[in-house]
Amino acid sequence: MLSIPPGLDPDLLRSFVLIAEGGSFTRAAQAVGRTQSAVSMQIRRLEEILGQPLLLRGTRGVEPTQHGLWLLERARRLLALHDEIHSTFRQPSIAGAVRLGSPDDYALRWLPGILARFAASHPAVQVEVTCAPSNELVERLGGGELDLTLISEGNEPAGARVRWLWHGPLIWVGMEEPARRRPLPLALASAGCSWRTAAISALDAADLPWRMAYTAASLSGSLAVALAGLAVTVAMPAPLPEGLRVLGAAEGLPPLPDFGIGLLRGPAMPVAEALARHIEECFQLETGFETRMRA
Structure with missing residues (x-):
């Protein structure tokens, strides 16, 4: 007789994705409108269904295990399809x-x-x-x-x-060598950009000399200049082009404000x-x- 595995409740997957991406049971519980203990029970139920541990507490908060990382990619796609079906008919x-x-x-x-x-x-x-x-x-x-x-x-x-x-947070992005130059070469947007204002204010407050090496109309333009090793720029946390990395105190750069x-x-x-x-x-x-x- 064919054995049918238990179904995966989208609510369980949604809580798992929120925790895996945000690193916090508390924030996930707030997002789905449940108590933290209820969300913890959801994750235990999901782990029981799949038979593998999915989340572990690490130095940076809650992090997915190897099985959790595998599930995370597929759960995102499944939830997107679920929400698409639901919104289309409702x-x-x-x-x-x-x-x-x-x-x-x-x-x-x-x-x-x-x-x-x-x-x-x-x-x-x-x-x-x-x-x-x-x-x-x-x-x-x-x-x-x-x-x-x-x-x-x-x-x-x-x-x-x-x-x-x-x-x-905003982050400094570039290569190590230009990040250690003084004055610091910058590739930022034109005047009026809040990221540009934040970067310059942070450098001035730290009494770090800088020069505007390039002005780009978009983040992609600033990243291209940084990728050429000509300047550093500012970005939001996101996957970076190969060759660029997050810069900071190790290169003598001051912290940037949240946005x-x-x-x-x-x-x-x-x-x-x-x-x-x-x-x-x-x-x-x-x-x-x-x-x-x-x-």
Whole structure:
């Protein structure tokens, strides 16, 4: 007689992914609206079903085991498919066009997955994407040229209600040799960029001499300069091109402040609201960060 293995509850997998990515049972419990003990029981149940330990407490918090790493990659895909099926059948049919803005810094890191999943669940919606610096996107949103936009913290208009999607540290990125030069050669965006302001403020506070070697319009341009060994730049934590690494105190560089990624919306309209909810859900699923509103 054929033995049918027990099914995998998506709620168990979702809690596992949030813990594995965020390194914390507490943050995962907050994200799914459960107590920490309930989430711990979910993980024990998942480990019982699969017969292998999936998470271990390490020096950097909770980390996935080798079996956990294998599961993490596949659980992300399974949850994305689950959410796509659920939203397709449960959400009302929405059609039309929506205009989304995003800084280039986030385009490759976040937009492919967000847009692909949104297109699958809302096939009748056309998304027009504009990539530009945050300050320019804020102006376009205010002028009615965009319906919603991602922005970097420090560019939000006074009194604006922003949905914060992620908050974490900025990092120095480059190669060791240029990082030890003085004055420090920098590759950053043009004036007005919050990352540029944060980097220069940190260097000035540490009394570290610097020079602006290159000005790039996007993060990809700054990374290209850093990859050539000509300067160091600033980025958010994310996979780096081969040849670049995170720099810091070992190279004499000061710590950088935390920053946030926010979502600004224009006048309410169903298609824009649907995309906004989708963006919030995608960020929460991938980062474990509990999105919050702040004026």
